[in-house]
Each structure stands twice: as C-alpha cells, then as structure tokens.
Amino acid sequence: MTERTLPHDPYITAVCEALDKAGLKVKDGRTDDCETRGTYCYLNAVIELDMMSVGLQDERPGLLLIWEWHTGREADHGxxxxxxxWKFAELQDDGSNEYPTDLPVYGYASAAAIVEAARKVISHEIKPGDFFNLGQWRGWTGGLIGDSWEHADQLESACAEWDARE
Known part of the structure; x- marks a missing residue:
C-alpha cells in the first residue's frame, strides 16, 4: 500500500486479507492515484497473486487483479x-501482462466475490479476452459473481470526495 491514505485503501486491504485467508496468497498489493492523459486522475489498485500458492507457478507466472475508479471527466474522449x-490480467514470462479483461463482479464487489472470481480465472472458467459488450458477457455465461462490499456506500462517498478535491 502507499504511504499516504487513499479512499480505497481499506477496501483493497479487506480484499487482500480475504484472498490470503482463502489460500490465494497476495504477492504484492498496492494502491495509487494515477494520471490519465496528463490531466485527470483516477484511483487504482493492483494485486498480484502468488501463483505458487495455488500450485500454478509453472503454468502462469502470475495473475493481476486490478481495481480502478474513474472520474468520468474524459468519458467523451474514450x-x-x-x-x-475490476479487471484481471495474466503476467507473461517476460514480466509484461496481457491486456486486462473485465471481471464479472460489481465495481464495489465484496471481498468474497473477488475471491470467487479469482478462483474462476485460475481454473479457466473465466478466460482472458472474455468481455462485456452490448449488455452481455462474451465467453463467460455465469453472470455477475457475488454481491457488493458491505461498506460500498462509504467507499463511493470517499471516492467522490477525493474526486472533488482533484
């Protein structure tokens, strides 16, 4: 995590703790506020799972779980x-990662929902390249996984307050 406090720190900490408790060990977890196009910021978090903890080190070098909260200010620019x-991306042998794919969870998904979705990615039930288009999932037919985090309202308010200050 970062040294300064960001609105999503408690949320990402709860998700990391749930992943660890479920045996999906977190190798790295960090939060940040990032610039887009040099003008606007967005909040993000990147969680790297330790693939050795799930016995898949030889199959995949790593798995990233990515959370982003966007201001929407540049929606008209794409x-x-x-x-x-929430998104995920598999790490490649050279340290790069594939293009992130949406996870079929709520934006403020419960920690349990993230654990379940990560397990489905690891088992290849959800695959890189599955995506949401025109109101339905392509490649993934299981719908949204889980529910929202019990503190989603507070997180949403904190993100909005952060946005108002930026």
Whole structure:
C-alpha cells in the first residue's frame, strides 16, 4: 500500500486479507492515484497473486487483479465512465501482462466475490479476452459473481470526495 491514505485503501486491504485467508496468497498489493492523459486522475489498485500458492507457478507466472475508479471527466474522449471496475490480467514470462479483461463482479464487489472470481480465472472458467459488450458477457455465461462490499456506500462517498478535491 502507499504511504499516504487513499479512499480505497481499506477496501483493497479487506480484499487482500480475504484472498490470503482463502489460500490465494497476495504477492504484492498496492494502491495509487494515477494520471490519465496528463490531466485527470483516477484511483487504482493492483494485486498480484502468488501463483505458487495455488500450485500454478509453472503454468502462469502470475495473475493481476486490478481495481480502478474513474472520474468520468474524459468519458467523451474514450476513457471509462465514472465509477469502479475490476479487471484481471495474466503476467507473461517476460514480466509484461496481457491486456486486462473485465471481471464479472460489481465495481464495489465484496471481498468474497473477488475471491470467487479469482478462483474462476485460475481454473479457466473465466478466460482472458472474455468481455462485456452490448449488455452481455462474451465467453463467460455465469453472470455477475457475488454481491457488493458491505461498506460500498462509504467507499463511493470517499471516492467522490477525493474526486472533488482533484
């Protein structure tokens, strides 16, 4: 995590703790506020799972779980709409990662939902390249996984307050 406090720190900490408790060990977890196009910021978090903890080190070097909260200010320029989204990306042998794919969870998904979705990615039930288009999932037919985090309202308010200060 970062040294300064960001609105999503408690949320990402709860998700990391749930992943660890479920045996999906977190190798690295960090939060940040990032610039897009040098003008607007967005909140993000990147969680890297330790693939050795699930016995898949030889199959895949790593798995990233990515959370982003966008201001929506640049939606007319192709940037995401306002609000949160979860994505995942598999790491490659050279340290790069594939293009992130949406996770079929709520933007403020419960920690349990993230654990379940990560397990489905690891088992290949959800695959890189599955995506949401025209109101339905392509490649993934299981719908949204889980529910929202019990503190989603507070997180949403904290993100909005952060946005108002930026």
């Amino acid at each position: 940037e995401p709409d306002r609000g949160p989204v």
